Amino acid sequence: LAVAFLIYPEFQLLDLAGPLAVFETAGRLGGRAYALATYAVGGGLVAPSCGIPVLSAPLDALAQAPAPDTLLVVGGYGSRQAMQDARLLEALRGQGARARRVGSVCSGAFVLAASGWLDGRRATTHWARSQEFARCFPQVRLEPDCIHVQDGPVWTSAGITAGTDLALALLAADQGEALARAVARQLVVYYRRPGGQSQFSALLEMSPSGGRFATLLDYIRQNPGAPLDVDSLAERCHMSPRHFARSFRAELGITPARAVERLRIEAACAALEEGGLSVKAVAERYGFGDPERLRRACQRVLGISPVALRRGGGYGGDA
């Protein structure tokens, strides 16, 4: 089981180190061992953004080696340069086609998308860059609030430490849940992080000034209890419902109703964790009407009940 990582200058070391630790530990705990290797355009020492260099083999060596089982591209500040590097993209296309599966960590999704691997597929990336991603790659079905997404042989993960979650998921697919769980335990990270598949606050940071929908998102945040169905939102933007929904999706990478639900949930969760208000009062104030709907929405989006949330099980507590 060979896992090849593609790195480049100014990558995020933790994007590499987290998955490496998962695969290494799997072997140590009695699973089949993974053969781990890093590759870069020129090979040699590659400096990540933190400055401590990592030794890599050149891409040519990857082409001459037996096909890797898994090919992963990491993220980081350097991804903006990397996604324009023809040699890197070519290697992703050519070597990725030989691999059983390909994937990305964090903003590595930009590189993967630039190589064409994500066209027409579902994918995710770091929450802070999801809006940019939606604009750059409209042909990719972005899932901005997922920790990791699998679409056929292509796996993508959210920001930085989500690469660890991705590696655990790959491990579970290869060698079973039990081993993946044991590895998480050994590494002292969550196997399934609390908050379920929900990425940290993807929408709170969305569109602070730039986008067409900044004022609309502000309005939603200010008035989570108002009627926020698609028709009302479209009218508020002076667009037809069809055009509004399409533009919204293209700009933000998430559909209007889901965005409203996310924002309402985030606001309601904050209120619940703070205590003070009853579940019923929170449900009414944040646009869920009755507690039953809040409970179901909570369960759907976060995988956790409102009551559990109030006891402090929500976000945070990350690796």
Place this chain on the structure above:
DNA sequence: ACAGAACCCCGCCATG
């Protein structure tokens, strides 16, 4: 638990 209503979302096509 379940059926019908309501809503959401997207592919498709027409228009300008």
Place this chain on the structure above:
DNA sequence: TTCATGGCGGGGTTCT
């Protein structure tokens, strides 16, 4: 021609 726009139908999900 390409691009923004908007209406429609239906499959899917959620609400009541």
